[in-house]
Amino acid sequence: MNLKSITMRLLFLSAVNATSLWAAYTLFTIENWAPLIILLFATFLIDFIYFSPRTNASKWLIPGTIFLIIFQIYPVMYTAVTAFTNYSTGHSVSREEAIDGLLKQNVEPVENGDQYSFIAIHLGERKALFLTPANGGDSIIGDEKGVKSSNNSAIPDGWVQFSNEELKTPDIQKWLTALQIPLANGNFLQADSFTTAIENRSLIKFDAEKNQLIDVASGESLKEKGGNFYYLDGTRMEPGWKIWVGFTNFTDVVSNERIRGPFFRVLIWTFAYAILSVLTTFILGLTLALTLNNSRVKGQRVWRSLLIIPYAIPGFLSILVWAGLLNDDYGLMNRALGTHIPWLFDATWAKVSTLLVNLWLGFPYMFLVSTGALQSIPAELSEAAQMDGASNKVVFSRIKLPLLLVTMAPLLIGSFAYNFNNFGGIYLLTGGGPAQNDSDVAGATDILISYTYKLAFSSGKGAQYGLATAISIIIFFIVASVSALSFKRTKALENLN
């Protein structure tokens, strides 16, 4: 090893170790143990691999593996795991956090309760409040254990008052915020500013032994169901927390009328949209490629550059421009054509519009790859066929097209998978609309992915990540099986060679 290599390696590993130590410290402070162990193990492994002379192969593999884990495996696992939880608005925190929030929420000031002004004091490590009633009377000293009466109006001997600066440090402020000084009547005193405290009472309390919330007034345990506690009158308490729900999110797709209703209508349109998008863009792209591949066409380069323009403009931008052009009354399309076609407001026309816009966006890609594929077909093949008396039509259908499809088929399958989940192409143009008469969540042009988005994020319950990930997984299986099937079929084409 030369000096340069050692220095570089040292610097690199120092940076890696420093980053991971820093991350380890953060994980340690938030008490996140499992990731901490994985992190330390991984760091050790990296150090070992780059110092050991016997692990040459791993040195090359490890960066790729790390990125694979971070950007592929982790998101996939996370999605898969989320699909089996009730993760959603209202079920996003842990049970402990939810209970903590509920306890805070269910504190209320006692009507005509005592009000105090206080001075925060300490004696060594002991901290307490020296409280003076707002309506006059004897001062008291209180801490988390209770109150003690104090006969004089001065701070007791030995105790020191916190200075203003000390009072505002996070540690003292945390103590002050959390401090509940129990009173004999079951209520407690709590600071509501740096100098005043009021009498509060809790409507619920946490019973650590039963691991349950208890209604203070009646002493009854609160019902716990599906990641929520319920008040005695049956109303649901918020926040709730994240729990495992097994296959509920998947079975909901079949059993829940609201989701199932439009599911198959949407599924059919999704297939139609994806297949027609691929077909139209392929046919137009190929036609243009064939035309421009003919040497008799003048200005081939200019034409080719012009045809790539739709591909060069960011898709979301041109979709929004198209939405303006297709406007029913104020759009350029109807004005130019002298028509009054409800491009975006009629269910059928909206479907046509999404396909048209997608054609405009997608044909340059097909044109590009077809041009490339055509140029790679040896000219001798067509020439030989023509010598044998084959017409242009036959040359195309019997020689060029099959050879083209060998290279194009995987791209067509990829294009299908892309359009199957072409969220932007639908959502930016029509927003899934127009609304259907059957009053479903899904509009006429909603494809599965935009329908999932609506279900998950604009339903009556806020964001439903659990349900959304479950449907995403279903979509994955649909796309995966269609692709697998198609790939199997295209193997037959490859045998042509």
Add this chain to the structure above:
Amino acid sequence: MNKKRLGIVSMLASVTLASSALLAVSAHAASTITIWAGNEKAPSYTAWAADYSARSGVTVKVVAKTNMGDFDKVQDADAPDIIINAHDTIGKYRADNKIEAITLSNTKEFDANTLAAFTLGTKLYGVPLQTENIALITNTKLVPKAPKTFAELEAIALKLKKANASNANFVPLAVQQGTGGDAYHMFPFLTGLGGYVFGGTPGKWNVYDVGVDNAKFIKNSSMIDKWYKEGLIKASVTWDVARSAFTSGNAPFYITGPWFLDDIRKSGVSYRISALPVIVPGFKPVPYSGVQGAMMTTFATTHGVALETKAALQDLATVNAQLSISKVALRSPANTSAQKQFTDKDIAAFGIAGAGSIPMPTVAANNVMWGAVGGAWVKATSGQSTAAAAFKAAAKSMRDQIE
């Protein structure tokens, strides 16, 4: 250098680096209150923040956020102590244990509806800062005399439409919709024709009483069909079509909020801001109101600045703070005493036009309303269906989805 020593040197180097990183973390712990506000709103809080920092000794930092959605997934260390957002976010925030209840000493200086907008149960979850609502903006050059009833407005708009038949950019009544629909901008028409979204009162909505197909509204809904047929209201008018039509003098009437006030002023069109005139006697066409407010996050407690945050929020509720913010934000201050002292006449006019406005419901069930009711308006004003059928379907859809 042998392998062992190399390893030791590497560890030492990394420990040095790491400890300096730790130092940077602990230095962060001083008393600072961080406020998150949307990109466009944030500048209106900087003057107050500087002033309050000087007065109280606590550093107030205003962070302009491009995506307020970051708050849903923020981790403790980066989280704000105060979040400024519209009142309809409080339901979601509380359900996710992101905000804490507060108390204000000067609640008397706020309108009951404004406070209700930030109330869940019996608890107040935010300081109302500014209110905003839509109003009718009239091009006074095209319409010198203000119409007293909606029928008059309709007649004027249609007469001008006829006179401008060759003008393709002319919009008789510019109210934005588009394919996705816009239940917010169409809300005055819903209330003006006798409909409502939920029964009950602000803060105490009864989500099981859906009123977008109530008998009175359905009876009046034939007017919507008429408006579509005569070309008065059309779903094809998107927000940009509406705005450019009015600012280019091609629309006599425009229904919008103070967010476009700057554009209108710059356009040079002479205008008047007023409430939408009565459509059917007995029903006031009131708009929704949105209230911006400052909420204390649960992170303020974990950061150990809860009491200082409460003090800062109390200061935000004062007349002076609200006046300083509203001046930059160009919105009506929520504090009613500040409102009286606020001198911008257009904002005052928006405030008057918004009298009786209804705060957008904060209940989660309201999420389904936007799609359903917005969709019904689109169907009715693009000729896809009669208004009666469209709103009956919307009501059914809402009832199906509210569990």
